[in-house]
Amino acid sequence: xIQMTQSPASLSASLGETVTIQCQASExxxxxxxxxxxxxxKSPQLLIYGASSLQDGVPSRFSGSGSGTQYSLxxxxxxxxxxxxxxxxxxxxxxxxxxxxxxxxxx
Amino acid sequence: xxxxxQSGPELKKPGESLxxxxxxxxxTFTDYAMQWVxxxxxxxxxxxxxxxxxxxxxxxxxDFKERFVFSLETSASTAYLQINNLKNEDTATYFxxxxxxxxxxWGQGTLVTVSS
Numbered sequence: 057x058i059q060m061t062q063s064p065a066s067l068s069a070s071l072g073e074t075v076t077i078q079c080q081a082s083e084x085x086x087x088x089x090x091x092x093x094x095x096x097x098k099s100p101q102l103l104i105y106g107a108s109s110l111q112d113g114v115p116s117r118f119s120g121s122g123s124g125t126q127y128s129l130x131x132x133x134x135x136x137x138x139x140x141x142x143x144x145x146x147x148x149x150x151x152x153x154x155x156x157x158x159x160x161x162x163x
Numbered sequence: 164x165x166x167x168x169q170s171g172p173e174l175k176k177p178g179e180s181l182x183x184x185x186x187x188x189x190x191t192f193t194d195y196a197m198q199w200v201x202x203x204x205x206x207x208x209x210x211x212x213x214x215x216x217x218x219x220x221x222x223x224x225x226d227f228k229e230r231f232v233f234s235l236e237t238s239a240s241t242a243y244l245q246i247n248n249l250k251n252e253d254t255a256t257y258f259x260x261x262x263x264x265x266x267x268x269w270g271q272g273t274l275v276t277v278s279s
Contacts, residue, residue, distance in 0.1 A: 057225075090265040092208075099258060099269035100208065111267065143208055147264030151224040152198075154208040 058082050058146050062155030068163040075131040077158045079144035084124050088148035091120055091129045094157075095140045104129060105147070136162055165189040167259055167270035174276045175249050182245045183273045185259035192240040193217050195261035199233065199244055202272075203255040211257075214242060249277045 059082035069075045079089065087107035092100035102111045104120035107127055117132040131138055139162055144155040170184040185197065199211040212223040214233040221233035232245040246253055254277045260266040 088264065092266070099272055100266065101269075102265060102267045105265045105267075145208070145265065150222065151212070152210045152264075154210065157207045 057151055058085060058149055058153050060144055060146055060153050060155040062144055062158055064158060065156070066159040066161070068161045069131075069134040070163045071134055071136065073134045073163075075134055075138075075160060077129045077142050077144075077160075079122075079127045079129070079155050081125045081127070081146055085146045085148040087123060088146055089120070089122065089127045090145045090147055091118075092143045092145065093138075093140045094143065100143065103142075131160075134162070165261070165268045167261070167268060169257075169259060169270040169273045172274040172276070174278070176279055177249055177251060177277055179249050179277075180245065180247045181249065181275065182243050183257055183275070185242045185244070185270050187240045187242070187261060190261070192237060196263055197233070197235075197242040198260050198262060198266065200258045200260065200266070201227075201255045202258065203252075206255075211244075213263075216242070216261075246275070249275075251277050253277050 061080045063078045089107045091104040094100040103114050103118050108120045119130050142158045166188045168186045173181050193216045196213045198213040201209045201211050210224050211227045214221045219235050230247045234243045256272040256274050258272050259270040
């Protein structure tokens with residue numbers, strides 16, 4: 057199975073700050089990566105797919121990049137509504153696998 | 164719009180069985196496989212597997228090959244997750260999601276609590 061290592065496990069950011077979350081795959085996943093945001097008691101929401109494609113309705117301050125085994129999610133200007141837990145997920149091979157999550161809070 | 168409506172919370176004892184439903188609307192049910200994801204309390208997301216909505220063939224991730232059964236009622240655009248011989252570690256929220264590579268739409272989740 058492809059292992060997804062996500063970092064950091066948690067971070068806090070000030071309003072307007074740029075935030076970056078990293079995800080490393082155990083093998084090349086050829087941009088087969090998605091990012092999700094989850095708020096307490098809610099279902100995850102797809103933010104980015106194909107490593108860099110923005111899902112419809114997601115604010116443009118979210119962006120994804122990377123290739124091979126290294127990927128990142130950037131929030132260009134932290135907003136209060138961006139608090140939550142973020143997960144990466146590889147979509148290249150079954151079984152699909154998720155990163156362990158990054159808890160993002162407002163400082 | 165695409166919607167996935169799951170059945171309500173369940174409280175069960177160890178050894179019992181349950182069946183969770185996931186009713187889809189807003190798209191042709193057989194156009195997308197249905198995938199299942201487990202989230203234990205305060206934990207991350209764990210992929211359980213998927214069912215081919217055209218053939219009914221299920222595929223399970225390794226941790227879910229023993230007591231878990233995916234099934235369909237295609238005429239009702241509904242997918243089911245059955246868990247047999249429930250264990251305490253099955254306590255979690257279970258999500259359904261149509262798709263193949265990622266999860267663009269999610270059910271609201273079904274909380275299953277297993278406790279004696």
